[in-house]
Amino acid sequence: MKGAVICCNGDVMKKKRLTAAAAILFLCMLMGLLYHKEMETALTTMAYRPLSGITIVLDAGHGGKDNGAMISGVNEQDINLSIIQKLKTLLEGSGASVQLTRDGNYDLADDGVSNRKRDDMKKRVAMINDTTPDIFISVHLNAYPNTSVHGAQVFYQKGNPSSEQLAGILQENLKEATGSKMIEKPGDYYILNESKKPGVLVECGFLSNAEDRAHLQEDAYQQTIAETLFDGILEYFDMMI
Ligand SMILES: [Zn+2]
Known part of the structure; x- marks a missing residue:
């Protein structure tokens, strides 16, 4: 026991x-x-912070006396700037250094110049060439006599593979997010032709199309465009590594 x-x-x-x-x-x-x-x-x-060390110039098209397209009281320049500011916030949140060509309702031309538009465009290009960013994005809205034409479209620098690649990615993302049927194209724009760094010009939709015009005025739609461009930019730099 x-x-x-x-x-x-x-x-x-x-x-x-x-x-x-x-x-x-x-x-x-x-x-x-x-x-x-x-x-x-x-x-x-x-x-x-996937965009640390990356510099991006964002260009809101038009400004000041130059409204850009203006249809039914809707100004292109205001919507361009709103989209650019939303995109800036997203890019900086991911570590990118962002420079805006304008951050208010003005153009860059000097007072008294004979051709304001030309001087304004020269200053934008000079800013891009002086900043030497990794990429630049210019945001515009389109207008066309045929009011049924609609959808976001991306234009790239002819003969620049990086610009074409970026445009392809952004266009695909915009198709998916907005239902645009457009395809990316080489664009004969001063800012694309004269800038020495790869960039694209995004026409975010047609103010001449009633449905696009209604969407483009909505804050949520502008945010969607900004987020779509942001996702595309992340994808682009991911492929570059
Ligand atoms: Zn424009």
Whole structure:
């Protein structure tokens, strides 16, 4: 009987030791897991800024006395700027350095110049060439006599593979997000022809089309366009690495 008790106590002690060891092991594992999770979260928050080191010039078309397209009281220049500002916020949130050609309702021409439009465009191109960004994005809205024509369209620099690649990605994303049936095309625009860095000109829709015009005035739609361009830019730089 005595022996059995000792034997039993021995078993109990062994069991207690095993339970304690298991508890310590479990605590160690838990702490390790928590530490790992914490580190992972810290690293994710700290490191995932995919556009760190990237410089982007954003150009809101027109400004000042130059409204751009103006249909049924809707100004192109205001919507261009609103989309650009939303895009700027997204890009900076991902670590990009962003320069705007304008951040208000004005153009860049000097007072007293004989051709305001030409001077304004020269200044925008000079800003791009002086900043030497990785890419630039110029945002406009289109207008056309045939009011049934609609949809966002991206134009690239002819003979510039980087510009064409960026345009292709942005166009695909815009098709998906807005239902545009347009395809990207080489564009004969001063800002595309004269800038020495790859860039695209995005016509975000047609103010001459009633449905596009209604959408383009909505803050949520402008945000969708900005987010779509942002996603495309991320995709573009992801492919470049
Ligand atoms: Zn325009």
